[in-house]
Amino acid sequence: MPLPRLIPCLDVAAGRVVKGVRFEGLRDVGDAVELGAAYSDAGADELVFLDIKATLEERASLVQLVRRVAERLAIPFTVGGGVRAVDDAAALLDAGADKVSVNSAALDRPELIAELAGRLGSQAVVVAIDVSAGEVYSHAGTRPTGREVTAWALEAEQRGAGEVLLTSIDADGTREGYDLPVTRAVAAAVTIPVIASGGAGTAAHVAEALGVAQAALLASILHENPARLVSLREELAALGVPLRDAA
Amino acid sequence: MCGRMRRKGDGTVTGVRICEYGAGNTLSVEVALRRLGADVAVTSEPADVLAADLAVLPGVGSAASAMAGLEARGLAGALRERVAAGRPTLGICLGLQLALEQSEEDGGVAGLGLLPGRAVRLREGRVPRIGWAPVEPGGEAFYFAHSYAAETSAATARSEGIVAEARLGSFVGVQFHPEKSGAAGARYLERVVREAG
Numbered sequence: 001m002p003l004p005r006l007i008p009c010l011d012v013a014a015g016r017v018v019k020g021v022r023f024e025g026l027r028d029v030g031d032a033v034e035l036g037a038a039y040s041d042a043g044a045d046e047l048v049f050l051d052i053k054a055t056l057e058e059r060a061s062l063v064q065l066v067r068r069v070a071e072r073l074a075i076p077f078t079v080g081g082g083v084r085a086v087d088d089a090a091a092l093l094d095a096g097a098d099k100v101s102v103n104s105a106a107l108d109r110p111e112l113i114a115e116l117a118g119r120l121g122s123q124a125v126v127v128a129i130d131v132s133a134g135e136v137y138s139h140a141g142t143r144p145t146g147r148e149v150t151a152w153a154l155e156a157e158q159r160g161a162g163e164v165l166l167t168s169i170d171a172d173g174t175r176e177g178y179d180l181p182v183t184r185a186v187a188a189a190v191t192i193p194v195i196a197s198g199g200a201g202t203a204a205h206v207a208e209a210l211g212v213a214q215a216a217l218l219a220s221i222l223h224e225n226p227a228r229l230v231s232l233r234e235e236l237a238a239l240g241v242p243l244r245d246a247a
Numbered sequence: 248m249c250g251r252m253r254r255k256g257d258g259t260v261t262g263v264r265i266c267e268y269g270a271g272n273t274l275s276v277e278v279a280l281r282r283l284g285a286d287v288a289v290t291s292e293p294a295d296v297l298a299a300d301l302a303v304l305p306g307v308g309s310a311a312s313a314m315a316g317l318e319a320r321g322l323a324g325a326l327r328e329r330v331a332a333g334r335p336t337l338g339i340c341l342g343l344q345l346a347l348e349q350s351e352e353d354g355g356v357a358g359l360g361l362l363p364g365r366a367v368r369l370r371e372g373r374v375p376r377i378g379w380a381p382v383e384p385g386g387e388a389f390y391f392a393h394s395y396a397a398e399t400s401a402a403t404a405r406s407e408g409i410v411a412e413a414r415l416g417s418f419v420g421v422q423f424h425p426e427k428s429g430a431a432g433a434r435y436l437e438r439v440v441r442e443a444g
Binding site: 001002074075076096097120121122163191 | 272274275278279282307308309372373374375376377378379380381387388390391392393394407424426427428429430432433
C-alpha cells in the first residue's frame with residue numbers, strides 16, 4: 001500500500017478561502033492558491049478545494065482557481081462542489097485538477113458516477129459521503145436519504161468510484177476524534193481507498209484514523225495554519241505513522 | 248516561473264513537445280516542464296513530435312480510447328519512428344502502459360510496442376492504487392494513481408514490487424506522476440530533460 005496521506009481541505013468561494021459556521025457568516029481568510037502553496041510546502045500529500053457556494057456564477061471562478069492552483073503546485077488536488085455533470089468535471093480536469101468529488105449529485109443520479117469514471121477514469125472520481133448514525137445524508141448533511149452507508153459506498157465503488165471521502169456528521173467539528181467504527185465499516189465494505197473526515201482534534205486522532213483509512217482529511221485541526229501541519233507531521237512521525245519525506 | 252531557459256551545448260533551448268491526443272489533462276505536465284526552463288508546447292502534429300528534442304506521452308483514461316486517439320492523429324507512427332531513431336521519449340502513467348506490446352484493459356488493446364511486455368490489472372491492495380510510495384533504487388516517494396501496471400523485462404525501478412520505471416533504447420516510461428510528485432518529481436523531470444538536451 002502507498003503511504004498514509006494527509007489531505008488539508010480548503011473551503012473556497014470566488015477563489016478565496018472562507019470560514020463560517022454552518023455556511024453562515026462567511027469570513028474571508030485568504031487567497032486559496034497562497035494557502036494551498038503554503039500547505040504544499042508544509043508537507044501536504046494532496047489538497048482538497050471545496051467550493052461551498054457552488055452556484056452557476058461560481059463555476060467560472062472555480063475553473064480559474066483550479067488553473068491557478070495547477071500552475072503553482074506540484075502535488076495532486078481534488079475539487080468538489082457543484083459538479084453535477086460530466087462536462088463540469090472535465091472542465092475542472094482540463095484546468096489541471098487531478099480528481100473531482102461528487103456528493104449530492106451522485107445520490108440524486110447514481111449513473112453520474114459511471115459517466116464520470118468512463119470519461120475521466122476511476123482514479124479521478126471521489127465520491128464524498130456524509131454519514132450520521134449509519135445513514136447517508138445529502139445536501140451538505142441536511143437531508144436524510146434512507147441509504148445505509150456501507151451499501152452506498154459499495155454501490156459507488158461498483159459504479160466506478162476511485163475513492164470514498166467519508167465524513168461523519170456526528171464527529172465533524174467536535175475535535176474529539178474521527179468516527180472510527182463507521183470508517184472501519186466502510187473500509188471493510190469497499191476495496192477502493194477511503195479518506196476519513198471529521199472530528200480530528202489531535203495527532204493521536206489522525207494516527208487512529210490512518211490505522212483504519214488510507215488518508216485523513218484535515219480541516220479545523222489546521223485552523224488555516226500551515227505551521228500546524230508541520231508540527232502535526234512531526235507528532236505523527238513520533239507516533240510511528242510512516243509519512244513521506246516531503247523535502 | 249523561473250526565468251532561465253535550459254540551454255543545450257549549442258546554446259539553444261531544449262524543445263519539449265507533449266502529445267495531445269484527446270486524453271485530457273496535459274496542463275500539469277506542461278507547467279512542470281516549463282518550470283525547468285524548457286521550451287514546451289502541446290501538439291497533436293506528428294511532425295512536431297518527430298522533431299522535438301524530447302517527446303512526452305502523458306495520459307490518464309483508458310487504453311483503448313487513448314490508442315485510438317494516437318492512431319487517429321498519426322502520433323503512434325511518429326512515436327515509433329522517433330524511438331527507432333534513438334530520440335528521447337518519455338511516457339507517463341498511461342503513457343508507460345501504452346508503450347508496451349499490449350494491455351489487458353478494455354478487453355485487450357495492442358500497444359505501441361516500444362517496450363516488451365504488457366499492462367495488467369493490479370490484483371493486490373486497494374485499487375486504484377493512489378498515493379505516494381517509495382521507488383527503488385533511491386527510496387524517494389513519488390505519487391501514483393493507477394489501476395493497471397506494466398509487466399516488462401525492461402523494468403529499471405520498482406515501487407512495492409510494481410514497475411515504476413522502464414527503459415529501452417531512447418524510451419523511458421514511468422508509472423508515477425513526476426509532475427505531481429513535488430520536489431522529487433521536479434528532480435526526476437530535470438534529469439530526463441538534461442539527458443535529452
